Amino acid sequence: MLSKRWNALIIFSLLGESQRFCTMTESIGISNRLLSERLKELEKDGIVTRNVYPETPVRIEYSLTEKGRALAPVMEEIQKWSQEWLPVQEAPEEKQAPTVR
């Protein structure tokens, strides 16, 4: 499951707090097609839950189940390893709205 592209990043971004769909696409840099697909799979695997808030426009938040939160130590070890062994990378450039002068 962690070997599937994006899943580690999805879980990582949910470890902190529950997140909305559109927030996740932006912060992870995944397309909505794939995020939708991955979240369905993770929900079926019992790692993620989907919470619907029927406001307008509808708000949907995804969060981790206990099984999902139990992956925290795995993610921590991955972080430790990458801090020690991977060269520091430039952050990907922000897409800015063109500034009007």
Added chain:
Amino acid sequence: MLSKRWNALIIFSLLGESQRFCTMTESIGISNRLLSERLKELEKDGIVTRNVYPETPVRIEYSLTEKGRALAPVMEEIQKWSQEWLPVQEAPEEKQAPTVR
């Protein structure tokens, strides 16, 4: 890198001891095409080293670098998680030579 299919299994199987190409294809269940491709990538990333023993037929053993062995804690946490949260699976059936009666 761990998100690429097979890489976690390849590293896991090298954590114990160095392995030959043909042993790895059998134990992991990966095709030789992909194993070859993945090992090249992992070698380029400095995670795996390739040792050639010019016997006949030639013997080639793959082993982990220090950077690769540093992934041991990650793999351990993954193991712990799966033992706690994943149902026990049937081992994939061995391919047996047909028994002659």
Added chain:
DNA sequence: TATAGTTGTTACGAATAGTAACCGATAGGA
């Protein structure tokens, strides 16, 4: 009516994975 925000779905070309056949070097035996 038109527009915008949110969470998706559909369509389709591009990239990656999987399968099977083949290659080159070497050695052993007929």
Added chain:
DNA sequence: TCCTATCGGTTACTATTCGTAACAACTATA
């Protein structure tokens, strides 16, 4: 010499998955 076998891969081809863009359904607001 010719055939066979082993090892560590390549090559060729098909199937699956990914990535991008366009669109859909719902509803509130202008």
